[in-house]
Amino acid sequence: MKLFGDLWASFILALSNLGSQCRFLMLLVWRTPRALLRFQLISDQVYNSGALSLVIIMLSGLFVGMVLALQGFTLLQRFGSESALGTAAALGLVKELGPVITALLFAGRAGTALASEIGLMRATDQLSAMEMMAVDPIRRVVVPRFIGGIIAMPLLSVVFCMIGIFGAQLVGVQIMGVDQGSFWSQMRAAVELKDITEGIVKSMAFGVACSLIAVYAGYHAVPTAEGVGRATTRTVVTSAVVTLFLDYLLTSVFL
Amino acid sequence: MDPIEPLIQIRGLDYSINGRSIFKNLDIDVPSGKVTAFMGPSGTGKTTLLRLITGQLFADRGTVIVDGQDVTSLSTDGIYRLRRRMGMLFQNGALLTDIDVFENVAFPLREHTRLPERLLRQLVLMKLQAVGLRGAAELMPAELSGGMSRRVALARAIVMDPQILIYDEPFVGLDPISMGVVLRLIRHLNDVMGLTSIVVSHDVKEISAVADLSYLLSGGGVAAKGTPRELHDNPSEIVHQFMGGLADGPVPFHYPAPDYYESLLARGRGR
Numbered sequence: 001m002k003l004f005g006d007l008w009a010s011f012i013l014a015l016s017n018l019g020s021q022c023r024f025l026m027l028l029v030w031r032t033p034r035a036l037l038r039f040q041l042i043s044d045q046v047y048n049s050g051a052l053s054l055v056i057i058m059l060s061g062l063f064v065g066m067v068l069a070l071q072g073f074t075l076l077q078r079f080g081s082e083s084a085l086g087t088a089a090a091l092g093l094v095k096e097l098g099p100v101i102t103a104l105l106f107a108g109r110a111g112t113a114l115a116s117e118i119g120l121m122r123a124t125d126q127l128s129a130m131e132m133m134a135v136d137p138i139r140r141v142v143v144p145r146f147i148g149g150i151i152a153m154p155l156l157s158v159v160f161c162m163i164g165i166f167g168a169q170l171v172g173v174q175i176m177g178v179d180q181g182s183f184w185s186q187m188r189a190a191v192e193l194k195d196i197t198e199g200i201v202k203s204m205a206f207g208v209a210c211s212l213i214a215v216y217a218g219y220h221a222v223p224t225a226e227g228v229g230r231a232t233t234r235t236v237v238t239s240a241v242v243t244l245f246l247d248y249l250l251t252s253v254f255l
Numbered sequence: 256m257d258p259i260e261p262l263i264q265i266r267g268l269d270y271s272i273n274g275r276s277i278f279k280n281l282d283i284d285v286p287s288g289k290v291t292a293f294m295g296p297s298g299t300g301k302t303t304l305l306r307l308i309t310g311q312l313f314a315d316r317g318t319v320i321v322d323g324q325d326v327t328s329l330s331t332d333g334i335y336r337l338r339r340r341m342g343m344l345f346q347n348g349a350l351l352t353d354i355d356v357f358e359n360v361a362f363p364l365r366e367h368t369r370l371p372e373r374l375l376r377q378l379v380l381m382k383l384q385a386v387g388l389r390g391a392a393e394l395m396p397a398e399l400s401g402g403m404s405r406r407v408a409l410a411r412a413i414v415m416d417p418q419i420l421i422y423d424e425p426f427v428g429l430d431p432i433s434m435g436v437v438l439r440l441i442r443h444l445n446d447v448m449g450l451t452s453i454v455v456s457h458d459v460k461e462i463s464a465v466a467d468l469s470y471l472l473s474g475g476g477v478a479a480k481g482t483p484r485e486l487h488d489n490p491s492e493i494v495h496q497f498m499g500g501l502a503d504g505p506v507p508f509h510y511p512a513p514d515y516y517e518s519l520l521a522r523g524r525g526r
Contacts, residue, residue, distance in 0.1 A: 121351075129349035132309060133363045133411075134338040140366070 024216050027138060028146050035143035045148025049110040049211075050155055056109055057102060061160040064101060065167025068092055072168075073176045082178050086187035089168035090161075094191060094199040098161035100247050103206035106153055107239030111214035114145050115235040118218025119228035127219075142215050149211030150204065157203035198254045205246055210239045262287040262419065262451045263308060268317035270300070270307060277303055279475040281317070290445050290452040292462045295472035296497060301455040302346075302423055304472070308453070309341060309421065310334035322418065339367065342412030343421040348404035350396040350411070356383070357392040360411045367415065382410040386440060402433025409440060413448065420444065422454040426461050434461060441465050459498055463487075471497060 036042070072088045118141060121127050127137040165187075172178040214235045221231035263285035270278045277300040285291045293301045306312040307319055310326045319326040324337060350359045360379045364370060370378070383389040386406040396404060405425060412420060422441065426434050442465050445452045456462045462469065463483035471479040471486060471494055479486055479494045487498055495501070512518070 124352070125345045125347060125349035126351055128311065129343070129345055129351075129408075131311060132338055132341065132343040132345075133366065133415075134335040135363070135366045136335070 020220075021212065021216050024219075025212055028143055028212070028215075031136070031139045031143050032147065035139050035147065038144075041140070041144040042147050042151070045144045046151050046155075047148075049106070049114070049145070049149045050152030053106060053109045053152070053156055054159065056105055057156045057160050058163050060101060060105055061098075061163035062167040064097055064160075065089060065093065065164030065169075066171045068097070068164070069168035069171035069176070073172055073178065082172075082176070083182035084186055085168070085172045085176075085178050086165075086183035087190040089172070090165055090187045090191050091195060093161045093164040093168075094195050095202075096247070096251075098164060099157050099199050099202040099206055100243060102153065102157040102160045102203060103210055103243040104240055106149070106156060106206075107210050107214070107236050107243070110149060110152070111210050111235045111239050112232045114149065114211070114214040115218035115221070115231045116228055118142065118145070118215060119221030119223075119231045122219065122221055123223040123225075123228060138219075142219055146211045146215050149214065150207040153207030153210065154200050154203040157199065161199065194254075198250070201254075202247065202250050205250060206243050209242045209246060213238045213242065261285060262322055263453075264318075264320040265308075266318050266320075268307065268319065269315045270303065270312070271315060272303075276475055278314075281476055283470060283477065285451060285453060286468060287451050288445075288449060289467040290441060290454060290465055292466035292469040293453065293455045293472060294457055294459065294462060294469055294497070295478070297457065299472045300475075301457075301472060305343070305421055305423055305453070305455055309338060309343065339415060340418040341421060342415065342417035342419070344405065344408050344412050344423065344425055346424045346427055348396075348401075348408040350399075350404055350408055352396050354395075355392070356388065356394050356396070356399070356407050359396065359407060360414050362411065363415050378414065379410075382414045383407075385413070385444070386410045387436070400433070402429050402436065405429070405433075405437060406440070409437075409444075413444060416448065418451065420450045420452045422452065422456075424456055425454065426456055426458045434458075438465050473497070 068089045069085060072085050072092075073082055076082050076084055076088065118127075121137075121141065127141065130137045130140060169183060173180050173183050217231040217235045217238070218228075221227045261284035263283070265281055265283040268278050268281040268283075269276070270281075281304075283304075293304060295301055303312065307314055308321060308326065310329060314327050317327070321337060322340070324333070326334065326337070329337065350356075351362065354362070357379055360382055361375055364375050364378065368375075380389055380392070383392055386409050388403060388406050388410065391399065391403060391407070396407070399407065425437050425441070429437065438461055441452060441454060444450060454462060454466065463486075466483055469481065469483055469486050470477055473493050478497075479489050479491055481489070486494060489495070489498075
């Protein structure tokens, strides 16, 4: 009986959190038009969330592409269709691995940075100071970071896919000896605009979700060292789960 | 001392957090052009009172009239408009850590005005000169001492030429020299800029040197009110304990706890 009660309480808490996040999202959307007028603030955040995540995204993309080629080659060789390696790697990266792994890495690198930065601003009274200077912290601090994340995510995902395909080519063609011509031509023939759209739409959705989760956690962090730590952890955990859930949802929509 | 003309009037204010009453039927007048101090033991709600005046918190009951406007009934836009006429110095300075001293002081001007860069620079340098930190304009907040941070925050608080300047525990953690500097600045800025200043503090000696009127808050209301001299001469036990810095009195030394003897004899982890 106690277990049931606890489960019910957790469910209600999760539901109220979701409601509160949706309300926060509406608030951000409402303040976005005015925040867009100050593009410098947003471009700074695209740099912080995007450009500063480039190294980790590129390195991960390279290794994921290389592993994909290695595994794909072994599998396809059984059926004598190694030449389809380019198609397999490109589709896998563009439709699934690119957006998903980019989102997970984004949550770990940029999301935690956003949450802890905003949380620390709250803990050190910087947000209250802004309010006292008649500056709305949501418009000045939260919205630019939120939009910056949404812009950065698809761009990072594209970079991830490009480097991933390069990694797959490196292993597949240069090491495993797949024919260069068939690697590229089959990829070009098989990957359609619809596949790329699917990848971009997914990464945009992940961008909205991961950025929202990060700024929400930071803005609502308990203003103590422990509170900021919890907000950071919550950002990564929630972002990962929500990304994978959204991925399933969007994949089923695109099928 | 009778206030000349109250710029801030608080009447019948009730405020509670999570069912715990902080203020009960509180009446306060802050006279225009004077330095008014809110004193009291820790946890009496001094900072909460500031937040109620600035519209960061809202009273359960009663009115908070600031320059003729009731903060409790203002819209968010109205509160933001009112705050443009207020400056506030936070306990730790609350400087924005990702920009330098100059940009911190320039922040309100950049947000609220479209001044030419040259004029903005002159204004910022004038305010930094007033707090003696023009030479530190290019330093980052992390490179400043506690006293310097607070002076930069003070320059930022006065950069929009406010009507009301609020100081939240301005002396905490300062060395005697920095404390003297901040004290002198509070009085000097108040008189030169024609401000109305509110200082929240529990440093009796320091605040007595600078305040025109002091309120001693305790138990959810005003325990005593008057000039620092009047407060010193007040016969009330709580005023005597606070002004004399006595460890025990109406404000007990011990936090409420079960019987000491019983606690010591209790088994297990029970405390």
